[in-house]
Amino acid sequence: MNFTYSQPMKMYLKILSTFLLCTIIGFAGEKPHLPDGLRYKQIKKEIPRNFASVYRKAERSVKSGDLKTAETEYSEILKKDENFYAVWGLAWTLAKQKNIRNAKNEYLRALTLNDSCEAFLNDFSMFARYDFKSWGLVAQISTVIYKTTRTDEALYLLIESAKEFKCPEKCLEELSDLTNKYPDQPNAMVFYATYLMEMGRNADAVVVAKKASRLAEDPFHLKLLVYILTNNGYFVDAAKVCERLSEISPRSAHTYEAWGFLEYKQENYRNAELHYRKALNKNYNIPNLLMLARLNHFNLNNSKKAGYYCRSILQINPNSIDALYLLSEIARKLGNLDKALAFSQREIDLSPDKPHSFYYHGKLLYEKKEYEKAVSYLIKAVELNPEIRRYKLVLAKAYAGMGNVAKAKETYSDYLNESLNDLWKEEEMLKGESPIVQHP
Numbered sequence: 001m002n003f004t005y006s007q008p009m010k011m012y013l014k015i016l017s018t019f020l021l022c023t024i025i026g027f028a029g030e031k032p033h034l035p036d037g038l039r040y041k042q043i044k045k046e047i048p049r050n051f052a053s054v055y056r057k058a059e060r061s062v063k064s065g066d067l068k069t070a071e072t073e074y075s076e077i078l079k080k081d082e083n084f085y086a087v088w089g090l091a092w093t094l095a096k097q098k099n100i101r102n103a104k105n106e107y108l109r110a111l112t113l114n115d116s117c118e119a120f121l122n123d124f125s126m127f128a129r130y131d132f133k134s135w136g137l138v139a140q141i142s143t144v145i146y147k148t149t150r151t152d153e154a155l156y157l158l159i160e161s162a163k164e165f166k167c168p169e170k171c172l173e174e175l176s177d178l179t180n181k182y183p184d185q186p187n188a189m190v191f192y193a194t195y196l197m198e199m200g201r202n203a204d205a206v207v208v209a210k211k212a213s214r215l216a217e218d219p220f221h222l223k224l225l226v227y228i229l230t231n232n233g234y235f236v237d238a239a240k241v242c243e244r245l246s247e248i249s250p251r252s253a254h255t256y257e258a259w260g261f262l263e264y265k266q267e268n269y270r271n272a273e274l275h276y277r278k279a280l281n282k283n284y285n286i287p288n289l290l291m292l293a294r295l296n297h298f299n300l301n302n303s304k305k306a307g308y309y310c311r312s313i314l315q316i317n318p319n320s321i322d323a324l325y326l327l328s329e330i331a332r333k334l335g336n337l338d339k340a341l342a343f344s345q346r347e348i349d350l351s352p353d354k355p356h357s358f359y360y361h362g363k364l365l366y367e368k369k370e371y372e373k374a375v376s377y378l379i380k381a382v383e384l385n386p387e388i389r390r391y392k393l394v395l396a397k398a399y400a401g402m403g404n405v406a407k408a409k410e411t412y413s414d415y416l417n418e419s420l421n422d423l424w425k426e427e428e429m430l431k432g433e434s435p436i437v438q439h440p
Helices: 007-024 049-063 067-080 084-096 100-113 118-132 135-149 152-165 168-181 186-198 202-213 219-231 235-248 253-265 269-282 286-299 303-316 321-333 337-350 355-367 371-384 389-401 405-411 425-432
Strands: none
Touching: 049 067, 049 084, 067 084, 084 100, 084 118, 100 118, 100 135, 118 135, 118 152, 135 152, 135 168, 152 168, 152 186, 168 186, 186 202, 186 219, 202 219, 202 235, 219 235, 219 253, 235 253, 253 269, 253 286, 269 286, 286 303, 286 321, 303 321, 321 337, 321 355, 337 355, 355 371, 355 389, 371 389, 389 405
16 A cells, blocks of 8 residues: 555646646547637637638638648638737647647747737647657746746646656756746745655755745645645644644635644544544545544554445445455454455455555465465565565465475575564554545
């Protein structure tokens, strides 16, 4: 299981990604249609009247799927007037016809004519990301978008694109530049601090987070700052941010989640549960349910309540691997290995590429002394991740349990001298992991 502080940002980015893809490039299978901001009804007051009929004709050509004719119409306009919308229209039609290099040149030409049209910038960014596939171009457009809008979406575009193009250090540089260019914009600092944490630069993240906490007003941003400060042990600073949250948005889910996380990391588990229950009343979602399940199972020893929250998760998402894992762990601790195995098998079916799922299932079978069955699952865990010694050790013990000592030695030569006193050591370590909390 991998519960990390960065999950709130990841969930938020996933929501933004879905929104942008739906609103900008449409749904797969639809006929091409002009992007928002380029349709005649939206631009008729911005274009010369003598070209109105040509713009309408180009739009009709797009609707009928005749992109080549639309390209010709926009080109005809540009022979007489270098109008921004005609250049954008030409760039878009070229892109849709997969004439990528010429489309890029026209998009850049349009950018010189208008660098503040948000709809155009969004369309250009999608072209740069999915058609031209250039980190440098995406970064250039993202900074222009941020200059125009100051919104989280521009920062999201940088981070998600850096993930796709595998250039996190370059993304870090861009975020740093934005914080320097716009020192009064807290969201750039919040994203920068969060990304620093993601990159393992905790001390730097704290410095930026403290600075951002003096400017931020958005409850979601403040909550992220609480996570950063709390995860690094700055509980007093985090508490001050929580107090600001309580002043700005006293009964919001963000505020309750921030207080809950702070109490959780200070091991005040009953207080943490109280805050997360209040958060759940404001935002009934899987992350809050999961956190309450984890608190009750790992920290408050209330299996009944933990199971209730897990089952509530499965009502929302029957394929929640986290809920299935916790239900398996609850059943195991209550001594019902058959029930634990049933939940564990469902987890494997849903995540056939996850080594821990096979390892966990194999350990359950090992505890039941069904060594031969255990071996088959543990072999799969080792195949999926041969670097983890613990997987090989338990596999060797399972071979020994079924009487195949030679195979046990071959798998883990020193297995006799390395004890397995705590078969469930990894599961106990999950007590110290950070919770998952989602931005709605």
